Amino acid sequence: MKDEPKKPYIKPEVTQVPLRPEEAVLGNCKSSNTGGPVNSTMCSTTACMTIGS
Amino acid sequence: MTSSPRSLAIRIADLTIALTSEDPRLAVPPEGAMRQFVVDEAEPDLRLQARWAKLEAVSGAEPLFDSGGLWRLVAANGSLRFSFTSPPLGSLPYKIASVDRGLTAGEIWLHQPYFPSGLPVNPLEYPLDELLLIHLLAAGRGVEVHACGVMDSGGQGYLFAGQSGAGKTTMAKLWQMAEGARGAGGVMILSDDRIILRKIDGTVWMYGTPWHGEAAMARAARAPMAGIYLLRHGQSNKLVSLRPSDAAARLLACSFPPFYHSGGLDFTLGFLEQVVEAVPCHELWFTPDERVVTLVGGS
Numbered sequence: 200m201k202d203e204p205k206k207p208y209i210k211p212e213v214t215q216v217p218l219r220p221e222e223a224v225l226g227n228c229k230s231s232n233t234g235g236p237v238n239s240t241m242c243s244t245t246a247c248m249t250i251g252s
Numbered sequence: 253m254t255s256s257p258r259s260l261a262i263r264i265a266d267l268t269i270a271l272t273s274e275d276p277r278l279a280v281p282p283e284g285a286m287r288q289f290v291v292d293e294a295e296p297d298l299r300l301q302a303r304w305a306k307l308e309a310v311s312g313a314e315p316l317f318d319s320g321g322l323w324r325l326v327a328a329n330g331s332l333r334f335s336f337t338s339p340p341l342g343s344l345p346y347k348i349a350s351v352d353r354g355l356t357a358g359e360i361w362l363h364q365p366y367f368p369s370g371l372p373v374n375p376l377e378y379p380l381d382e383l384l385l386i387h388l389l390a391a392g393r394g395v396e397v398h399a400c401g402v403m404d405s406g407g408q409g410y411l412f413a414g415q416s417g418a419g420k421t422t423m424a425k426l427w428q429m430a431e432g433a434r435g436a437g438g439v440m441i442l443s444d445d446r447i448i449l450r451k452i453d454g455t456v457w458m459y460g461t462p463w464h465g466e467a468a469m470a471r472a473a474r475a476p477m478a479g480i481y482l483l484r485h486g487q488s489n490k491l492v493s494l495r496p497s498d499a500a501a502r503l504l505a506c507s508f509p510p511f512y513h514s515g516g517l518d519f520t521l522g523f524l525e526q527v528v529e530a531v532p533c534h535e536l537w538f539t540p541d542e543r544v545v546t547l548v549g550g551s
Contacts, residue, residue, distance in 0.1 A: 214498065216505045219415050222398065223508060225379040225386075226321025 262381070263291040265448035265459035265474075267388050270296035271360075271376060278302040278362070280372040285462040285470035286381075297388060298355055302375035305361035307345050310335050317512035322379060325512070331358070334383060341366055349380055355388055382463055385448070386508045390516030394450035395523055398506040400424045400465075401447040401458045401475070405431070405438030409458045409475030410548060411447060412536070413506040414483035420444055421465045422540050423483065430545035441469040449477070449527055456530050477531045481548065482506075486537030489544045499533035500524045 221227070258279035259272040268291065273279040279302065281290060313326035313333065324335045328350075336347040346366045351358030360375040367373055376384075386396050399413035400420035404427075412423045424444040431439040442460030444467045450457050456477045464470040482494065482502045494502070500521070509520035538544040 214501060216501045217415075218505050221320075222416060223511065224317075224319045224321070225382055225508065226319035226323070 259293060261291050261293055261296060262286065262289045262376070263294070264289050264385055264461055264472075265389070265394065265450055266452075267298075267385065267393065268294050268296040269298045269300065269376070269381075269384060270294075271300050271302060273302040273375070275302075275304065277370075277372045278304075278375050280374070282374055282376070285464055285468065288470070288472045289462050298351070298384060299357045300349070300351075300360055300375075301358075302360040302362065304364040305348075306365070307348060307361060307363040309343055310345065310348070317510075323383065332387075334380060336380070347375070347377075347380070349384070351384070355384075355391060378463070382446075382508075385461075387510055387516070389448065389450075390510050390513065390519055392519055394448055395520050396446060396448045396461070396508045397503060398445065398508070399447045400444045401442035401460060402427045403440040403442060403473065403475035404549065407475060408478035409442070411449075411458055411477060411480045411531075412483055413480065413503060415506060418483040419485065419538065419540070420483065421467045421469075423538070423544075424465075424467055424469050426540065426542055427545055430542040440471055440473060440475075441467075442471050442473060442475065444469040449523075451523070451526060451530075456527050477527075479548065480528065480531050480533045481536035482534070484535055484537045486539060488537070489539060489541075489547050490537040491547060492535040492537070494528075494533040494535055496525070496528040496533065499528040502535075503528065 258276045259270060260279050260281060261268055261270040271279055281287065310326055313328035315326050317325040322336050326333050331350045331352055334349040335345045337343065337345050344363060346363050347360065349358060349360045362373060362375060389395055397413055398415060399411050400423050402410045412420055414420055421444040424441045427439050442458060443464050445465030446461040446463040448459040448461055457474045458477050459474040460471040462470050480499065503524050507520065510516040
């Protein structure tokens with residue numbers, strides 16, 4: 200069986216990818232820092248998602 | 253007099269959550285984009301009951317995660333408990349959702365003194381609905397990503413991922429404008445902010461969700477994925493191929509896995525690896541003009 204040619208060595212690299220924890224954990228409504236009954240009309244699913252990108 | 257239990261079910265990315273309550277005010281049909289995700293009663297993946305309660309501060313439970321915002325997660329009596337507090341109300345939770353670790357059944361308790369009497373309340377109010385979905389997905393089903401999803405007139409799906417400010421809503425609007433100018437129609441924006449990815453029978457599908465962005469684009473539909481584009485603002489429109497490892501890392505940074513759950517995170521990493529191996533991935537540098545639609549469509 201014919202040997203497969205070796206792949207060229209590629210030195211591993213560390214790449215930093217920025218994470219935004221405040222977005223990633225769904226910690227807050229997007230339209231307000233409050234949630235629940237104190238602003239239940241503001242915090243419906245529709246209103247909470249009004250500030251997207 | 254006891255009223256009959258009321259129920260409703262929502263189905264997102266082919267996952268169904270059913271909600272039942274003795275109080276009709278706790279099982280009213282949702283408003284906004286979520287309305288199109290309401291389905292007739294079906295066999296749900298997760299069955300929940302909602303009721304009023306007098307809640308106390310959570311104690312004696314094993315803390316698992318604190319979001320730093322509205323919610324915390326603890327383990328108690330073999331269950332997972334999502335506890336929601338709102339600073340203006342004080343330290344007591346206004347809502348607790350308790351689900352079994354298999355995510356098949358649970359209860360939602362709402363702190364009655366905090367809610368105006370007589371008004372309907374959505375027990376699944378954001379972010380609980382989205383939290384439950386990302387946990388269901390992380391149990392071997394898929395992943396939600398911070399992305400805009402477009403299905404073109406040929407039924408092919410294109411994913412444009414990026415964090416807030418990357419241009420997801422802008423991209424959605426450009427696709428709509430380009431199609432309008434051509435008079436072709438048929439483009440569907442599945443969401444301008446949140447897309448769920450699942451692999452079913454060897455095909456990677458992208459699903460619309462009700463959690464939209466500022467353009468309020470949300471559709472209960474799915475498309476097979478033809479391309480993944482990581483958004484970057486540029487001086488011109490340009491596509492740069494990405495190695496799968498880079499694409500997976502960039503997608504992970506735009507995804508919503510349960511970072512505090514090692515099993516869920518393991519699954520998410522493996523799933524994203526499968527996705528980027530199956531679908532061409534590019535970095536998309538773009539300016540806000542419609543030519544980018546042609547560039548992507550021709551790639």
